[in-house]
Amino acid sequence: MLKVIDITELQPGMFVTQVTKQAGVYRVTSGGIIQSDQEIAKLVDKGILQIEIDLNRSLQNQLSDSALPLDQVNEQGLNYQQQLDHALKVYEQIKTVHSQLMTRIRTAKVADIASVNAVSQQLMDKVFECDDAINIVTLISENDQYFLEHSLNCAILIIVFARHMGFDETLMRQLGAGALLMDIGMIKLPLLLTEKPECFNKAETKKVQNHVNIALKMISSIDTISEVSREVVRLHHERLDGSGYPQGLMAEDISIYGRMAAIVDVYDSLTSVRPYRSAYKPAEALHYMSEQLQGFDNELIEQFILCIGAFPIGSLVKLASNKLAIVMRLNKKRPLQPVVMAFYDLDSRQHDTVTQLDLAVVDDVIVGSVDPADFELNLKQFLHQTLLAH
Structure with missing residues (x-):
């Protein structure tokens, strides 16, 4: 309207x-x-x-729901701190299971791929229990196994996205399973290539892009992998303007599932540290993606922003009070006024007492996102050492 x-x-x-x-x-x-x-x-x-x-x-x-205070419990009787602790443990457990699955696939026991549906179900259950907490876990994981954690993060993001879009649980689970399988073709490529610390040259890029076809071949004979999951694998690198791969499909040939997969894949990639570049700030990644109008579905980009917030959970922001804070919980009624944890005073250039601020209530506002590197801040380490113990 x-x-x-x-x-x-x-x-x-x-x-x-x-x-x-x-x-x-x-x-x-x-x-x-x-x-x-x-x-x-x-x-x-x-x-x-x-x-x-x-x-x-x-x-x-x-959006109509107001933000919940961090000390309010969910349906399982857990406050935000407990949800975060539990979500991190579950994430690491699922990461171990998924790692073992990938190891078995690498040794040619391809039939084990079918168990990815159970992993997706676990992730979906956790999203329903505490979506804010599981979202922040994708940002504080150690990132020591990029492709493994990237697939887990994408599975979480696409399930959260699908929930926002009103999809049913079966479809959410199928999308999550597809995200977990998106990069399994990478394990068939040489480690010297996939773990290369610099950007790929043209020949290497062509080899890496073949991971989609490798993955499709690996799952081709497994009946328990749904068509939706296969679409996610097949289409997550395609772009609406035909610039994607492996087929260079145009918009009319890319389903909504492929379009959603492309968004979460690029978002998680941009917000992750890579050997050849630093991580984008979450808001910066969203802005970059919204500018790529010919490649992504603009309406879905807008929905994704509505889903994860203008300042996504885990964003480092500067407040008008000249303090640094981390976004911890979205405010669905006032998306520009989330619940944050303030912890650093820019006037004194010193760490301050960690304080919860509901920006819809207190007299303070976000003036913009900031780069943790500008303050020599290891955000992952800080979250582990301070917020997880707060």
């Missing part, structure tokens, strides 16, 4: 489609979600008087 409003009515979280009245000549070249009051102030400075917003695509209209 489209609505024209005065610039004075514009709020963070609203989706702007176009400028309808202005005193200057500033043009909005593409629609998007207003992220902050500072962004609104810039529009005012440009002479914008009225704008058109899309209520259906605005964060405030689509």
Whole structure:
């Protein structure tokens, strides 16, 4: 639903489609979600008087639940701290099981691939128990086995995404299983190639891209792998503009499952440290992906942002009070006002007492995402040593 409003009515979280009245000549070249009051102030400075917003695509209209305090228990009687501890243990247990599965596949016992459905079911159960906690676990895992953890993270993300989209549990489990299988073809490639610390050259890139066909061949004779799971494996590197691989398919040939898989695959890859580059900040990764309009499904990108938040769980942010904080729980009613853990004072350049802040209640706001490296902060280590013990 489209609505024209005065610039004075514009709020963070609203989706702007176009400028309808202005005193200057500033043009909005593409629609998007207003992220902050500072962004609104810039529009005012440009002479914008009225704008058109899309209520259906605005964060405030689509989300209605308020944020839960970190000390509130879930249906299993666990508060956030306990959920986080439990989610991390479950993640490591599933990682071990999945690692053993990959080892057996590497030794040609391909039939064991069928057990991936059980792993996906475990992940789905954990998402239903404590989705915020399992989300942050994907960011604080040790990242010592990239392809293994990447497949686990993608499985979690696509299950969370599918839940947001209203898919049933069977479909969620099938999507999760597909994500777990996306990169199994990598284990048939030489370790010197898959563990190379630099970017691949053209010949190496071609070999690595063949992992999709290898994976499809590996699962071709296994009846218990669903067609949805196979689609995820087959399509997760395809792009709507035909620039993907292995087939270079166009938009009409890429299902919604393949489009969702592409989004979670790239998001987790961008937010992970790689030997040849540092990790993107979560909000930075979302911005980058939203700019790739020809490759990804723009409407699904918007839904993914609605799903994981404008400032995703685990984001390091700067507050107006000049403190650093980590986003710990989303506020589904006011997505730009999550629950955060403040821990560092930028004025004194010292660590501060870890404090829970519900930004929908306290007089403070997020002014932007920041890079942990700028403060010589190892975010994974900090979360393990401080927040997990808090």
